[in-house]
Amino acid sequence: xxxxxxxxxxxxxxxxxxxxxxxxxxxxxxxxxxxxxxxxxxxxxxxxxxxxxxxxxxxxxxxxxxxxxxxxxxxxxxxxxxxxxxxxxxxxxxxxxxxxxxxxxxxxxxxxxxxxxxxxxxxxxxxxxxxxxxxxxxxxxxxxxxxxxxxxxxxxxxxxxxxxxxxxxxxxxxxxxxxxxxxxxxxxxxxxxxxxxxxxxxxxxxxxxxxxxxxxxxxxxxxxxxxxxxxxxxxxxxxxxxxxxxxxxxxxxxxxxxxxxxxxxxxxxxxxxxxxxxxxxxxxxxxxxxxxxxxxxxxxxxxxxxxxxxxxxxxxxxxxxxxxxxxxxxxxxxxxxxxxxxxxxxxxxxxxxxxxxxxxxxxxxxxxxxxxxxxxxxxxxxxxxxxxxxx
Ligand code: GDP
Numbered sequence: 497x498x499x500x501x502x503x504x505x506x507x508x509x510x511x512x513x514x515x516x517x518x519x520x521x522x523x524x525x526x527x528x529x530x531x532x533x534x535x536x537x538x539x540x541x542x543x544x545x546x547x548x549x550x551x552x553x554x555x556x557x558x559x560x561x562x563x564x565x566x567x568x569x570x571x572x573x574x575x576x577x578x579x580x581x582x583x584x585x586x587x588x589x590x591x592x593x594x595x596x597x598x599x600x601x602x603x604x605x606x607x608x609x610x611x612x613x614x615x616x617x618x619x620x621x622x623x624x625x626x627x628x629x630x631x632x633x634x635x636x637x638x639x640x641x642x643x644x645x646x647x648x649x650x651x652x653x654x655x656x657x658x659x660x661x662x663x664x665x666x667x668x669x670x671x672x673x674x675x676x677x678x679x680x681x682x683x684x685x686x687x688x689x690x691x692x693x694x695x696x697x698x699x700x701x702x703x704x705x706x707x708x709x710x711x712x713x714x715x716x717x718x719x720x721x722x723x724x725x726x727x728x729x730x731x732x733x734x735x736x737x738x739x740x741x742x743x744x745x746x747x748x749x750x751x752x753x754x755x756x757x758x759x760x761x762x763x764x765x766x767x768x769x770x771x772x773x774x775x776x777x778x779x780x781x782x783x784x785x786x787x788x789x790x791x792x793x794x795x796x797x798x799x800x801x802x803x804x805x806x807x808x809x810x811x812x813x814x815x816x817x818x819x820x821x822x823x824x825x826x827x828x829x830x831x832x833x834x835x836x837x838x839x840x841x842x843x844x845x846x847x848x849x850x851x852x853x854x855x856x857x858x859x860x861x862x863x864x865x866x867x868x869x870x871x872x873x874x875x876x877x878x879x880x881x882x883x884x885x886x887x
Pocket of ligand 1: 504505506507508510511566567568603604605606607608609610611634635636637640644667681682684685
């Protein structure tokens with residue numbers, strides 16, 4: 497699949513940058529057109545892999561932003577995105593539409609620019625173009641506090657409505673105590689990039705190795721067309737060097753069928769099961785998914801059609817759906833075999849419920865604090881017995 501990818505806000509920009517880095521380091525081609533949009537100039541300057549002409553600063557003329565961000569206020573983020581719509585559309589006019597299968601709008605939902613502006617951009621894309629518009633939304637971790645939860649809980653319904661499907665990544669599920677925030681983000685951004693690129697970019701770059709069971713853009717669009725929220729499962733196995741060399745020789749004589757058909761089938765099936773049982777980009781009850789898509793990626797000699805079919809049927813039973821597609825993605829030089837699984841329209845996502853509860857509490861706290869402050873200010877500036885007439 498070929499995408500026009502647009503990162504909105506700081507997290508959106510950094511993750512888009514990592515998607516480009518991962519695809520080029522693994523010889524894939526996914527992001528046919530990349531751009532980043534932000535209200536903060538300083539964040540745009542940190543982007544490494546996107547040419548300056550596709551880094552768009554919005555809100556420069558807005559008194560409240562002036563190029564310094566949206567202050568974690570999603571209403572301001574949305575307002576600025578609306579105000580500077582023409583600026584954004586000028587860049588979108590450069591998207592080579594005939595080469596693009598879908599749009600992907602990436603944003604962190606706990607701040608202001610991405611959580612407010614991301615959905616505005618997604619709606620603009622949906623109105624202007626016929627291609628599907630997907631979102632990649634990053635949920636804040638619990639230790640970011642009530643304001644971030646409130647921003648995310650308010651953005652989720654708007655973002656879901658504005659996109660054909662919203663894939664979630666939960667920072668809370670992926671935080672690790674020992675990391676500093678920046679190190680943690682670097683690590684998670686690489687994990688996100690690996691999953692998104694592996695899932696959406698199947699197909700050999702130069703066409704030299706043809707997949708036996710190729711996935712194409714229509715399979716991905718079909719899986720995501722049910723809308724709602726999606727999550728990604730992933731597992732990989734490193735191929736030990738000696739096995740790689742040995743199997744490489746045998747593989748020449750029996751391409752595509754592994755060195756041992758039964759063994760390869762068991763491995764592929766096992767890898768898919770392991771992926772589904774491991775940490776999803778956003779934890780969700782797997783059985784609540786409506787559709788799924790499986791991509792097994794690696795050297796073709798590791799593939800097994802039997803294993804893929806067995807894994808596909810197992811997943812169908814697991815989620816109680818007949819809509820599970822599975823394909824392989826030959827990567828001749830790869831030293832890993834991976835299984836990436838998209839679970840679409842998952843309806844049981846405890847983290848989203850929890851975010852909503854936290855958001856309601858946060859909203860009540862914020863309102864109570866504002867009322868207390870008003871009373872305190874009133875008491876401070878007026879005399880105790882109200883004997884004085886203010887001028
Ligand atoms: P914005 O620029 O106003 O959209 O705000 P940010 O993108 O800086 O932050 C929004 C949310 O994104 C935060 O609440 C964090 O949860 C998350 N976030 C920020 N930076 C990163 C990052 O590099 N990686 C990940 N995974 N999440 C991030």
